[in-house]
Amino acid sequence: MKKWVAIFLLGLGLRVVGHESRPGYLEMRETRPDTYEVVWKVPALGDRRLSIHLEFPEGTQVLAGPAASFSDNAYFERQRISRRGGLVGTSVTVNGLAATQTDALVRVIGLDGTTQTTRATPEHPRFAIEETPSSLRLAWTYTVIGGEHILLGMDHLLFVSALVLLVKSRRKLIGTITAFTGAHSLTLAAATLGWVHVPGPPVEACIALSIVFVAAEVLQRGTGRKGLTERWPWCVAFSFGLLHGLGFAGALSEVGLPPQAIPIALLFFNVGVELGQLAFIGAILLGIAFLRKIPLRWPSWGWRVAPYAIGCVAAFWVVERTVAFIP
Structure with a gap:
């Protein structure tokens, strides 16, 4: 036996x-008041990308881009956006996650260098941008990422x-x-x-x-x-x-x-x-x-x-x- x-x-x-776990990655860096440089990385195979897309809050304007490229089995999209009053207190949605088995790691960097790190998942594709990021949330996010990687x-x-x-x-x-x-x-x-x-x-x-x-x-x-x-x-x-x-x-x-x-x-x-x-x-x-x-x-x-x-x-x-x- x-x-x-x-x-x-x-x-x-x-x-x-x-x-295999291949997460997306979103970075939004505030470069001046109410203006953000956005880098959006999506898993891809050759020139075929995963069909997940960003939805910014109402009132967001695109100032430059998006500029798209493929590299190392990933799709990259870069753009500059602006919103009166900034993004703090609003929510961003990663559309299409519900149809996938992946998630997206999100990093929002303010003018003062404070960083919020969170995840958008198929069950919760919408995430809120906080004024004061929580260390507890950061710890939980990376614990989940580590657990998912080994499993x-x-x-x-x-x-x-x-x-x-x-x-x-x-x-x-x-x-x-x-x-x-x-x-x-x-x-x-x-x-x-x-x-x-x-x-x-x-x-x-x-x-x-x-x-x-x-x-x-x-x-x-x-x-x-x-x-x-x-x-x-x-x-x-x-x-x-x-x-x-x-x-x-x-x-x-x-x-x-x-x-x-x-x-x-x-x-x-x-x-x-x-x-x-x-x-x-x-x-x-x-x-x-x-x-x-x-x-x-x-x-x-x-x-x-x-x-x-x-x-x-x-x-x-x-x-x-x-x-x-x-x-």
């Missing part, structure tokens, strides 16, 4: 991460799934996940703050390779041989955690950090990542407890399904991501 727990874990991971990131979840399959002792599992958490927290902070600069595509390819490695370790353990990860799970998890942290930093760079509240945003993005990771591991452990109660006999080869599936998907990513950055 235990051998088929692996199949359940893989199915759970694929169910959770079936869609919608198939590569990170497959790596965690493989660790759970490999490390059988509850004590060792806690230590292994703690080492992974500590390591990716370090590189997430270092890369986000600009202390470390590593190109994104090679990092993504190496992350996929780390999943192949751990999946192979699961297969090796099943044949009665102790691999490197089983002998030193904390060391392996810490080493690969440093790599995965660079991947998290790449996701965070997509939405950016508010200049006046970088520590808060960085801290709570990481909190969101950890909460999402713990929720996923909790779901796996609940699934194990449930399957243990099912009185069925499983085939002797059943345990191989999950590591082979995880390894094959990750191997495909290695090739795909390597080809992407080779000239």
